[in-house]
Amino acid sequence: MTASRSLSSAVRSLRPLAFGADPTGERMARIRRSPHFADGTFQNPVEGRPGPHGSKLAFAKTFFDKEQRMRRSPAGLIPVHPTTLADLAEPPADGLRITWMGHSSVLAEIDGRRVLFDPVWGERCSPFSFAGPKRLHPVPLPLAALGPVDVVVISHDHYDHLDLPTIQALAGTDTVFAVPLGVGAHLERWGVSADRLRELDWHESTSVNGLTLTATPARHFCGRGLRNQQHTLWASWVVASDGHRVYHSGDTGYFPGFADIGRDHGPFDVTMIQIGAYSEWWPDIHMTPEEGLRAHLDLQGGPRGVLLPIHWGTFNLAPHPWEEPAEGTLAAARTAGAAVALPHPGLPFEPAGALPTDPWWRPVAARAAAGETAPEPAPAPVGTPTTAA
DSSP states (O other), rough: OOOHHHHHHHHHHHHHHGGGGOHHHHHHHHHHHHEEEEEEEEOSOOOOOOOSSSSSSHHHHHHHOOHHHHHHOOOOOOOOOOTTTHTTSOOOTTTTEEEEEEEEEEEETTTTTEEEOOOSSBBBBSSSSSSBBBBBSSSSSSGGGGOOSSSEEOOOTTTTSHHHHHHHHTTTTEEEEETTTHHHHHHHTTTTGGGGGEEEEOOOOOTTTEEEEEEEEESSOOSSSSSSOOSSSEEEEEOSSSSEEEEEEOOOOOHHHHHHHHHHHOOOOEEEEEEESOOTTTTTTOOHHHHHHHHHHHHSSOOSOOOOOESSSSSSSSSOOHHHHHHHHHHHHHHTTTOOOOOOTTTEOTTTSOOOOTTTGGSSSHHHTTOOOOOOOOOTTTTOEEEEE
């Protein structure tokens, strides 16, 4: 071994475990062969800037403003559904059941198979246990109580989507991991064996226990360590059985490719779409509620299926008020005549049945604590069954 290679190995050994690992060897060679990799980085389907636009000083003033910070967290306790475990013990009547665990973590039960998207059970979405965004509500049930999972799907390697303690816990099970190209390097460092990895580029598919999983484009970026080399891909995902299809957006800015994904893989029983942590400071890589609803319509070719808003409520990641993503999605869905599910964290629902649409977040939002008048509940689209969450 040469002195330079020895030094490189020593530096890698000092890298914090939470930072994961950089792709090397055949994995890096495969990345370089990807049609979506150019000039040393993965490229977005539509050009966009990952970092804050405009003045960083102005952004800092906005983000750390005392009054704004108060509105970015709930004033009361977020009500987590108390009987998730018992509810999951019964099979879904229609073969498809969805349980939002908070943020982008979703359990999808599809015709007897179980898919866990972006599982984050950790207390903070951060490489450190003592700093970084802390969860605003507890997980609905312990990870060990969830039971067997056929496949874990990861959208990209940011800390609020790829969580070290969660992956380490799942590494000791028989689950398969479907991840975007390059992300497997992190998982292998954390104890996941290579034979349980399905590492995909956009438009590639794999089969797991009768399910077809396809990585589809998204408009975002990647990175966990001190340097962001754009050597790991980000993706949205389509999961299909013989009887059902679901879509998970991961993190993404709006782009015209949603219509293409819907044409090639849809329509979907349910779309799980990022509608939180948006800002005018980074408009290219996260969607507003209105853009999320537009993406849903593009994917479905109109107001079909059910939209589940994700990426909100659990972590404080952007300057907008805590409850704003839910209110914005409800209003946009009402205008478009689209069916939307807004469950408490941990409340399972079946897209073919009654949908949870009760605005449970309003009593605990900061606006209520400040004495402001909360908006009137938005009526569900005509013909959509509803139930209080």
